[in-house]
Amino acid sequence: MPNTVQEAKRYLDNAKEILREKAKKEDGFYQDKKYVKLAGHAAYTGVLVALDSLLGKKTKGRKSVEWYQNELSKVDKKALTTFNDAYDTLHLAMSYDGNRSAKLSAEGLELAESLINWVSTRTAAA
Numbered sequence: 001m002p003n004t005v006q007e008a009k010r011y012l013d014n015a016k017e018i019l020r021e022k023a024k025k026e027d028g029f030y031q032d033k034k035y036v037k038l039a040g041h042a043a044y045t046g047v048l049v050a051l052d053s054l055l056g057k058k059t060k061g062r063k064s065v066e067w068y069q070n071e072l073s074k075v076d077k078k079a080l081t082t083f084n085d086a087y088d089t090l091h092l093a094m095s096y097d098g099n100r101s102a103k104l105s106a107e108g109l110e111l112a113e114s115l116i117n118w119v120s121t122r123t124a125a126a
Helices: 002-022 033-055 065-075 077-096 102-125
Strands: none
Touching: 002 033, 002 102, 033 065, 033 077, 033 102, 065 077, 077 102
C-alpha cells in the first residue's frame, strides 16, 4: 500500500512542477491555461490513486465521482467534504475550465495533499 501513496505523491509533485516550470505565474494568475489544466488533472489523478488504495475495487463498470463519494461517506464524512472540494477545484475548475487563479490552484493542491496524507495514515494503521 505505501507504494500507492508514493505514486499518488508523485502525481501531486508533477502537478506542482507543471505549474512552477511551465504555467508562467504573473500577478497571481497563471498565463498558460493548458498547463493549469494538465496540473489539475495530474493532482486529481493522484487523489484517485490514493483513494483506490483505501477503497479498493469496484465490482462492475468504471468508477465515477459518485462511487468515490458513496464509498467515502461510509468511511469518513470530513474526508468526503475534502474530496468534494478537491473534485470541484482540481477536476472541474482547473482541468475542465482552466481557471488560471494561482490562489485557486494552491488551494486545490493543498486539498489533494491533505487527502493523500489522510489515506496514508489510514493505510498505515491498517
